[in-house]
Amino acid sequence: MQEELFPGTSQKKDNNIKIIGANLSLVFNRKDKNLVILKNRDEIVKKVDLSDKTAKKVFVVETVELGASKSKLADAINISRQTIDNYIECKKRFGTEGLLGGYNPDMGKNLAEHRKLNQAKRIQGNKAVILADERKAKRINNLKKQTELDFEFGEKTVPKSEQPFNTLHDWKFTRFAGIFPYLIVLIANNQWLKLIMGFFGSAFKIFLVFLLMAARNIKSIEQLKNVYQKEAGLILGLNTLPHVKGIWQWFYAACDLRRSRSICKSFFKQQILCGIVSAWIWLTDGHLLPYTGKNKVHYSFNTQRKMVVPGQTNMVTCDMSGRIVDFQIQEGKGDLKAHIVDLKKEWEQELTEIPFMVFDREGYGGQFFNNLIENEIPFVCWDKNVDSKKLKELDDADFNESFEMNNKEYGIFEGEKKFTIDQNGEKQTFTLRKIYLWNKTSNRRTCGLAWDAGRPTSTLQCAQAILSRWGASENTFKHLQDKHPFHYHPGFKTVDSEKQLITNPDIKVFEKEIKSVRKTLAKKYKKNSKTREVLNKDGSRREKSLKIRLETEINRLEEELKELLNDKKNLPEKVDASTLENYKSFKKIDNEGKNLFDFVTASVWNSRKEMTDWLLRYYPNENEYVDLFYAITQCHGWIKSEADRVVVRLEPLQQPIRRKAQEQLCKKLTALNACLPTGKILQIEVGPSPIKS
Numbered sequence: 255m256q257e258e259l260f261p262g263t264s265q266k267k268d269n270n271i272k273i274i275g276a277n278l279s280l281v282f283n284r285k286d287k288n289l290v291i292l293k294n295r296d297e298i299v300k301k302v303d304l305s306d307k308t309a310k311k312v313f314v315v316e317t318v319e320l321g322a323s324k325s326k327l328a329d330a331i332n333i334s335r336q337t338i339d340n341y342i343e344c345k346k347r348f349g350t351e352g353l354l355g356g357y358n359p360d361m362g363k364n365l366a367e368h369r370k371l372n373q374a375k376r377i378q379g380n381k382a383v384i385l386a387d388e389r390k391a392k393r394i395n396n397l398k399k400q401t402e403l404d405f406e407f408g409e410k411t412v413p414k415s416e417q418p419f420n421t422l423h424d425w426k427f428t429r430f431a432g433i434f435p436y437l438i439v440l441i442a443n444n445q446w447l448k449l450i451m452g453f454f455g456s457a458f459k460i461f462l463v464f465l466l467m468a469a470r471n472i473k474s475i476e477q478l479k480n481v482y483q484k485e486a487g488l489i490l491g492l493n494t495l496p497h498v499k500g501i502w503q504w505f506y507a508a509c510d511l512r513r514s515r516s517i518c519k520s521f522f523k524q525q526i527l528c529g530i531v532s533a534w535i536w537l538t539d540g541h542l543l544p545y546t547g548k549n550k551v552h553y554s555f556n557t558q559r560k561m562v563v564p565g566q567t568n569m570v571t572c573d574m575s576g577r578i579v580d581f582q583i584q585e586g587k588g589d590l591k592a593h594i595v596d597l598k599k600e601w602e603q604e605l606t607e608i609p610f611m612v613f614d615r616e617g618y619g620g621q622f623f624n625n626l627i628e629n630e631i632p633f634v635c636w637d638k639n640v641d642s643k644k645l646k647e648l649d650d651a652d653f654n655e656s657f658e659m660n661n662k663e664y665g666i667f668e669g670e671k672k673f674t675i676d677q678n679g680e681k682q683t684f685t686l687r688k689i690y691l692w693n694k695t696s697n698r699r700t701c702g703l704a705w706d707a708g709r710p711t712s713t714l715q716c717a718q719a720i721l722s723r724w725g726a727s728e729n730t731f732k733h734l735q736d737k738h739p740f741h742y743h744p745g746f747k748t749v750d751s752e753k754q755l756i757t758n759p760d761i762k763v764f765e766k767e768i769k770s771v772r773k774t775l776a777k778k779y780k781k782n783s784k785t786r787e788v789l790n791k792d793g794s795r796r797e798k799s800l801k802i803r804l805e806t807e808i809n810r811l812e813e814e815l816k817e818l819l820n821d822k823k824n825l826p827e828k829v830d831a832s833t834l835e836n837y838k839s840f841k842k843i844d845n846e847g848k849n850l851f852d853f854v855t856a857s858v859w860n861s862r863k864e865m866t867d868w869l870l871r872y873y874p875n876e877n878e879y880v881d882l883f884y885a886i887t888q889c890h891g892w893i894k895s896e897a898d899r900v901v902v903r904l905e906p907l908q909q910p911i912r913r914k915a916q917e918q919l920c921k922k923l924t925a926l927n928a929c930l931p932t933g934k935i936l937q938i939e940v941g942p943s944p945i946k947s
Contacts, residue, residue, distance in 0.1 A: 272330035276321030418491025431891025514849035532573035552586030637701035873915035
C-alpha cells in the first residue's frame with residue numbers, strides 16, 4: 255500500500271549545516287568538525303581544514319568577500335567577530351603576504367620592515383632546490399608504497415627463469431606494442447603481476463593472454479590462431495605464445511586452482527583502499543550472459559528482445575565515472591535486491607561510509623526499501639507506476655530548479671512519498687524523498703525516490719545520480735561490449751545446480767482440468783438459462799425434463815470443480831526437478847574461467863578509464879579523445895629488454911596534435927615508474943624505428 259503526498263518541501267534541521275548569509279552555507283564533517291565545505295546554493299565553492307591556521311585565515315577573508323555575514327561566520331567557526339575584522343584589515347593594509355605572515359599594524363605600513371622582523375619565520379635556502387628535493391622524496395615514497403602495500407597477494411612464488419621479460423634482447427618489431435600502456439598502468443596502480451603471481455604462481459601466463467584479448471577485442475581463445483605468436487609474446491614478456499592447445503592448457507591449469515573469487519575480492523579491495531574507484535555513488539545493474547549450449551540451465555531476461563532466454567546475469571557495480579567496482583555472476587535472472595545488501599556487508603570495513611546505491615525499477619518495493627533503511631544503506635532509484643496524467647497537470651513553475659545533463663535541460667523539485675508495509679503482523683510506515691524530474695528537451699516527466707541516511711544530499715545530486723546510468727548516460731557497457739569481449743565465456747563446464755525447484759507440474763495438469771470443467775459449466779449454465787420449465791398436469795416439475803437433467807449435471811460439475819480446486823490447493827507450489835521422472839535437472843555453469851576473464855576485462859577497462867582521463871588533458875576534444883586512445887593502443891612499435899628496464903617505442907601518429915598527445919601520454923606512463931617483480935622498470939616512448947635497415 256502506498257500513499258502519495260502532493261509535493262511539498264520539508265527540510266530537516268541539520269546541526270552540521272550553518273547558514274551564513276548571501277545563499278552561503280557551511281557543511282561540517284560529522285566526524286571531524288575541522289573539515290568544512292563552503293557551498294553557494296548547494297554548489298561546492300571551497301573545502302578547507304580549519305586546523306590549518308593559514309588556510310583558515312584565507313578562508314575567512316574570502317568567505318566575507320563573497321558576502322557572508324561576519325557575525326554568523328564567527329558563530330559558525332567559533333571565533334570572535336573582532337578576529338575576522340583583524341584578518342580583513344591586515345589583508346587590506348599588507349595584502350595576502352601580511353595576512354599569512356601575521357604582520358602587526360602597530361609596527362607601521364613599511365613592508366620592508368615587516369619582512370625583516372619576520373625573517374626567521376620564512377623558509378630559508380634555495381626554493382628550487384627545496385622543491386626538487388621534495389619531489390624526489392615523494393617519488394621514492396610512492397615507489398616504496400608500490401612495493402610495500404600489504405594486500406592479500408597469496409603465497410605462491412614464480413622462479414626467476416619463468417618471470418616475464420626475463421630474456422634480454424635488442425630492439426625487435428611487434429604489431430602489439432600499443433597494449434603496453436595497459437600493462438604499465440595495471441602494474442603501477444594495482445601491482446597487478448604481483449597480485450596474480452601470489453595467487454596463481456607459474457599459472458600467471460594465461461592472464462597476460464587475457465590482457466591481449468581484452469585490449470585488442472579478440473573474442474575467443476580460438477581466434478588467437480590468427481595472432482602473430484612471436485610478436486604478441488614479446489610484448490607480454492613471454493617470448494612467444496604457444497599454439498591454441500597450449501593456451502588452453504594454461505587456462506585449465508589456472509582454473510584448477512579454484513581461486514577466481516579470492517583474486518577478484520583482493521583486487522576490488524585494493525581498488526577501494528587505493529582510491530582507484532569512487533566511494534560516493536555506486537550504480538548496480540544486471541547484464542545478460544546468454545547460454546546457447548545443450549544443457550538445461552535457468553533462464554535470464556533479454557531486455558532488448560523482451561523475452562526470457564537461457565543464461566546468467568552478471569551483477570556489475572560501477573562508480574560515477576564508469577569504473578567497475580565489483581561484479582558477481584548469478585544463475586538465471588539473479589537477485590539484484592540481495593546483491594545490493596551484500597555489497598554493504600562485503601565492503602563496509604573498507605569504506606568510511608556506505609556509498610549511495612543507485613539501481614533501476616527492478617529493485618522497487620516497500621519491503622526492500624525498508625530493508626535498505628534498516629541496514630542504513632542510502633539509495634536513489636526510479637519510482638514505479640507513476641501517474642503520467644497527474645505529472646502533466648503539475649504547474650511548470652513547480653519545477654523551480656534547472657540543470658543541464660547530456661545536452662538536455664531538466665527541471666526538478668522535491669516532495670515525499672509514504673510507504674506502508676506489514677512488518678511482523680504490524681503496519682509500519684516510512685517516508686522517502688520523491689524527486690520530480692521534467693526533461694524539458696523531450697517534454698517528458700517522471701519521478702525518482704531517494705533515502706539519504708541523514709547525509710546532506712541536495713535534490714540536484716539525487717537527480718543527477720539517477721540520470722547518470724540510464725538512457726543517454728548508459729555508456730559503460732555499450733562501450734565495453736563494442737571494444738572489449740565482455741560476453742566471452744571460456745570453458746563452459748557445468749555442474750548440478752543447487753536451485754532445482756520448479757513449479758509443480760501437477761498444478762498445470764489440474765489447471766487444465768479445471769479450465770475444461772469451467773468451460774463445460776459455462777455452457778450448461780447458458781443452456782439451462784434458455785431451457786423452459788416443463789410441468790406435469792398437477793403443476794409439479796417433470797422429473798426427466800431437460801431442465802432437471804441440466805441442473806443435475808451442473809451440480810455434479812460444481813462438485814467436481816470444488817474437488818479439483820481443493821486438490822490443487824493441497825499441492826506444493828514448488829518441487830525438486832531432480833526427484834521427478836522425465837525431467838532434466840538444472841545445470842549450473844561453472845564460472846571459474848569466466849571470473850578470471852572478467853577480472854582481466856575489469857582491470858583493462860578501469861585502466862582504460864584512467865588513461866583516457868589523462869589523455870583528455872593533452873587532447874581536449876571530448877568527441878575524439880577516446881578514439882585517439884584506441885588509435886594509440888593499436889600502434890605498432892618496437893621493444894627492447896635490458897637488465898634493468900623494458901623499453902617500448904611506439905610509431906608516431908601522423909597528425910601533429912595527435913602525435914603530441916601520444917608523446918605526452920607516454921611520458922606520463924613512464925613517470926609512473928612501473929616496476930616488475932624482478933625490479934625491471936617499464937618505459938614507453940614515441941619515435942621512429944630504432945632498427946637500422
